[in-house]
Amino acid sequence: MTVMLSFAEENYLKVIYHLAEQSGESVSTNAIADELNTKAASVTDMIKRLSSKGVLSYQKYKGVLVSAEGKTAALQVIRKHRLWETFLVAKLKFNWDEVHEVAEQLEHIKSPLLIKRLDELLGHPKFDPHGDPIPDENGEFNEKPKSPLFELGIEQSGIVVTVQDDSPEFLQYLDKIGIYIGAKIKLIDKVEFDGSMEIQIDNRKTVFISKQVSENIWLTD
Amino acid sequence: MTVMLSFAEENYLKVIYHLAEQSGESVSTNAIADELNTKAASVTDMIKRLSSKGVLSYQKYKGVLVSAEGKTAALQVIRKHRLWETFLVAKLKFNWDEVHEVAEQLEHIKSPLLIKRLDELLGHPKFDPHGDPIPDENGEFNEKPKSPLFELGIEQSGIVVTVQDDSPEFLQYLDKIGIYIGAKIKLIDKVEFDGSMEIQIDNRKTVFISKQVSENIWLTD
DNA sequence: AATTATTTTTAGACTTATCTAAAAAAATTA
């Protein structure tokens, strides 16, 4: 049986899971407080609660680890968040820089049937509009290997699956030049001097992008 | 400027609005408590809060009235609830007796853009799957006059717009015999003895229904 | 009108989630 978590508890768990994934080690109180724009004292209270519910393991002054049960619960929230983001872009014509705030609310709706049907409506997507992988009902990722556009060889091509930078500025820039998750990109030419490159999008128009941009777009075959 | 209401406050206001519409007079503390499965003491606390926010007017021991501002806020929640119910049935293949609980959660999501786009996706529906009218952005209903199937004359016909009874049993029965919101119904024959009738659905099959059923199905021209 | 029953409100307590200020522990620096 899965634990019952409140709105706030789900938010904490999700953030802690992400921090733990990034760092690979135990997550500190301050790191959590920073991420959630809250105070360290509030975090201490909450991690005690989550710990007593079995989703975290916590030792005073030593930070927290996410338990197996916690991972399952966190991945379900992440799954819901990413499915809703996909829905907002694919069905409601949101721009991909407009979806986060709304998905933060929608991710807490409790209805397994709703998520099952949403997943079906969207055709069981594997990636959200930012290219982040969507875990399946069991919390598994079906990820193909991917690499930054920067590493592509001349005349080679790949499909956009992720962007590393989530800022509205970057996403709007990509929209403007016609790059989206799923777009096919072929490397035409590369300037060794500054790392900038000319690429072709969907076998149609070609554009020039900087090294910085090419490092933030990730491709798969 | 519209007032900012919490999840719980929105639920109270919505229920009070419905009760006030039904009765036409001020709403009693106990009536609200019954409807929300809560205690009278909790209701007293909440109506004081809602009153101080200006959405209700409240006099001790005299019940509450919904203010103009309260009506606007309540109708926005009702609009969201009914749009989500319509979405669940039209796009996610929910049965109309499965939608209420989920819509109760979804109605509290805060995003004007989301509702605008959802309304567009659904083609600006005027009625939800139960036939209840959906108020527009300004809280207005565009309702045609309607009357119970029971009052139809022989050989006359109408379109189903509402069902009075919302119980799963009744809705499942209607599904079974092929009646839905939007179905065309023609009265073939009526038995004066018990008020039962033979009707034709969508110019195709004919079925017999009891007086009780015919009183719960409402039609428009 | 007086009594009884019902409804509503108040008083006080509890939970969740948050905060500030102060104390304790851990990490860093001299």
Next chain:
DNA sequence: TAATTTTTTTAGATAAGTCTAAAAATAATT
């Protein structure tokens, strides 16, 4: 290693939303 700084925890407070038990007001009945 001792002193200092940073991090974390504790203690106590607050607000939202709920509850029970008792008091007060209103309505119904004899």
